[in-house]
Structures are given as structure tokens and as C-alpha cells.
Amino acid sequence: MSECCVRGSLWQGTPSGRETTLSKNKSYRTGSNKDVTILFIHDAYGWTFRNIRILADAYAKEVDATVYVPDFFGGEVLPPEILDDPSQWHTLDFPGFMARNSKSVREQEILACAQALRSQYKRVGAAGFCFGGWAVFRLGAKEHANLVNCISTAHPSLLEKSEIENVKVPVQIIAPEIDPQFTPGLKELANSIIPTLGVPYDYQYFPGIEHGFATKGDESKIAEYSAVKRAKGSMVAWFRLWLHEN
Template structure:
């Protein structure tokens, strides 16, 4: 598993995030919202926890779901050079090094620890998990039958990457997939496998197809490109509806 240049499509929105930075477990974390019973753990994509779009989405979810949203840093302090990406200076970004440092073996325990902290230490009654790109495998990991205790109550993944078939096989909670039409990370084969497997998992399943869109467009799409603004709004609304249904 590795990152590819499609993961680095970017467009930074306007607006100023309104949350605060602090700690969750041992990780730096952006937190927004004030609900003491319902929380969502948002696992960021390659652009990391400081990327403005991710924080603005977290702010939207806090207001519209009425939940507290946690966006921990799962890249150990590394943040991609957004300007280099937007200016197509790909040679300055070490994708192989990023992949090695953010492996499942390294980050999996951190992601589980953050979920446990929200439920066990902070006392939230309900917890959802939302993953963009890299975060797709992570939310499946939290929902896996291999966990010793139930960590999350529902998950949503948006143009997921790093997925393997076993991730889908082991999901134990209601799950949502938001999938662009063109996505080399979430291939037609894996999309088909998701459908086939979901029918036998005995959990609610919601799949939404976004025609004409590409990997990354639902969090980092260009508002000036035809259809991408509408797709981003539709994706945000779908996530809100999903978590309101299964967390409230």
C-alpha cells in the first residue's frame, strides 16, 4: 500500500476554523463542538490534521450533527507542503517515505488509543468514525471484529485508500462509503467486493456514487470546477445524515 499523486489533488477553501488545538491520548488534536455525549473521530487524509478543509468540515459536522469532533494528528507531526502540491512540484514530496512512516503497524495503535480515550476516558456515550482517503482503512480497523471491545457505533469512509478485502470482511457496525466515479485507490474491483460482502455482514450499509468526480474531490475539490462544489456539498450532507441517524 502506498500514496500516489492522485491523493495529492488539492484545493484549499476559504473560511477560518473555529475549534481549538489540544491533546487526545498522546496525539495532538483539533477539537470542535460541545456535545458531551456524541463524538466523531475524524481520520485525515495525506494532507494531515492541520489542513484547513478538514478542519472546516469538522466544524460543519459539529454544528449539523450536534457532536464533538476530534481530528488527531496521525502523521507524527509531518504536514505536506500544500503549496508544492498546488503548484505541481511533485518532486519535492517524498511519497515513499510518507508511506513507510504512516504504516498500519505504526499508526493503528494510535488510532485505537484515541478511540478508546473518547469512549473510556472522556465518557462519550456514542462514537462515530469518519475517514478520508488514508482514513478509510483506519475507520474499518476501528469497526473490526478483531477489536476486544466495541470502539465505534458507526463509520463513514470517503474515497478510501489502503483498503484490503479483509477490512470490508470484518466490519461490525453500520458503514457508509462515498465513492467518486474515477478513483485508482478505490478500484472498481474493490467497489464490487464491498457490495458483495456488505450483503452478508448483517449491518446497515449506505453506498453513494459521485459521477464525474475523482479521488480527493469530496474533501479537496475545486469550487470553481463544474460539479465539484455540488459534490462536496452532497458528500457533507450525506455524512451529516448518516451520523445523525446512527449516533443520536
């Protein structure tokens, strides 16, 4: 993960959910469906990030699901105010932050949260943004059969070829053109490998759009915010299809 993961805009609005606990993790919960749930795996700004919570509220309403956004950074979050002050980006210890929140550190608690949801709900989806991208592929891997019914990711970070090869549930990728994390090479791998795996696959490409837009796109820029709305609509339709209609 890199500077592109902290670039973006803070959205207007007030989240309407509440804070609770999922497994052993503090979590934001929104929605009231007793049968359908979505595990939201946040980006670099963490579970308290206003944009993520606003987005979770929208998914809860439009998908008709209960959405959970657990804390997968152990109580640590990047300060959202740096979105408006790029001159402060150099003050972040991003390598240290990512070392404290690496795959090996966080994977087991992500799995535990998904297992907790599977024990409570009939249908479970997983959505991952930036940092959460690799995680939803792990949740949808063949070794975790039936843990989730489908996954979707927007501009995934830290994704590896082996994770792409092992996915065994319906998968959707929201892919901006300009993305140092989900590179052209990874895009090509995904589009060559996933169609051979026998799982439903939806690839949504966003020309001229940059990494991070789905959770931090600028509301004041027409093209960028239009992409935000298109990404949300695509993911909502994907979750409605696999969590309600199949």
C-alpha cells in the same frame, strides 16, 4: 497512496475550533456535545489541513457532535501550498512519507484515540478520508466490538479485502467513480461482501468525480463542489442517524 491523494484545491474559510490533546496525540477539537463525538481521521495533508478543520467544524455543527482530528502523522504534514503548484509534486518523498505512516506504525495510536473517546462519550462515530479510510474499517472491525457505533469513509485508500470482510458496525462509503485507490474491484468487493454481513450499509456513488474530492474538491467548479456538498450532507445524515436516533 499516490499522486491522486495530493491533487485538489484549498478552501476559503477560517477554522473555529481549538488545539488540544487526545490520548497522546495533538488534536484539533471542535463542537461541545458531551455525549456524541466523531473521530476524524485525516487524509494525506494531515491534521492541520485547513479543509479538514473546516469540514470538522461543519460536522460538529450539523451533526451536533464534538469532533476530534488527531495528528496521525507524528507531527509531519504535507505542505498545503503544493495544491496550487502541481509542478512541485515530484519533490515529495511520498513513498518515504507513507512508510513512516504505515498501518503498522499508526494503527495502535488510532485505536488509542478511539478508546479515549469511548471512555468519555456515550456515542462514538469515525470518519476517514483517503488515508483514514482503512483506519475506520479497522475501528469498526469485529475484534474491536463496541469501540465505535458507526463508520463512514470517503474515497478510502489502502483498504484491503480482509478489512471489508471484518466490519461489524453500520458502514457508509462515499465512492467517486475515478479512483486509483478505491478501484472498481474494491468497489465490487464492498458491494458484494458488506450486504452479507448483517450490518446497515449505505453506498454513495459519484459519477465523473475523482479521488480526494470530499476534502479537496474545487469550490470554483460547479459539478465538483456540488459533489463536495452532497458528500458532506450524506455523511452528516449518516452520523445523525446512528449517533442520535438509534
